[in-house]
Amino acid sequence: MATVELRFSALPEHVRTARLVAAAVARRAGVDEAVLDEVRLAVGEACSRAVGLHRNSGVSAPVKVLLIEEEKQFSIEVGDEAPHAVPGSRVNGSAPGDGDVETDEDEMGLAVISGLVDDVEVTTGERGGQIRMRWPTTPPPTVLA
Template identity: 40%
Template sequence: MSPDPGADDVVLRVGGSPENVRTARLVAAAVARREGLPEDRVDEVRIAVGEAVTWAMHTVTDNVVELVLGPGEHGTGEFVVRVGGGLSPVGGSAPAEEGDPDPGAADGLALALLRGLADHVIVEGDTTVLTWSDVPLT
């Protein structure tokens, strides 16, 4: 998964069993709060991470899902979550971005849900990148 985690990022690796989705959601909510995301947006992070991790568990080959959570680029006021082993992009090779055609019933529904929760959703290979843009600048 790229890019490499920064000094302020939290990296979480969980096994591919369904009971680990709850752990990922709890950690994501805690990190979002630490970053200053408003509480209503923290709920969106929790739900989106649960969905992204669940779908990642269906696609990982080594039975491990990795999350990198933390601030976006310095001074952007973003909170970014990268989930390795994510949704399959359209056609299986090109990145899927907002506005792309539906990649299929199951992945399309998950992608639509993620787009409804996060400000930006990008699927790059086996990594799903979720971004929320309302972190207060310090």
């Protein structure tokens, strides 16, 4: 299992770099060429979401992206350290109704990711969140001598 770890400051201009690195590693891992645009778009959406969460919450920690090459699948994990509301609670003492725009944008971003990736898992909590996306890989053809 090979893993590439990418950390970047929560700035929108770094999202493009994360997309390019993810697509290059996915290609090397054996993700089908026809799916690479979806990989790029999903990673861009997940990273943009993490950047927005960090900036809105005042978190200075970097956004973390793990690109994991396994035997029959390729996974990407995008992690943030922004506090997420636990259902029925408020984050950082916000008043009811605060953050509705951010919540709508967050839900829209997750909907876009879910539309692009068949195997996606989202976990959130008071210490941050993670989006894990998986794609199948095809092994490289064997060369017969």
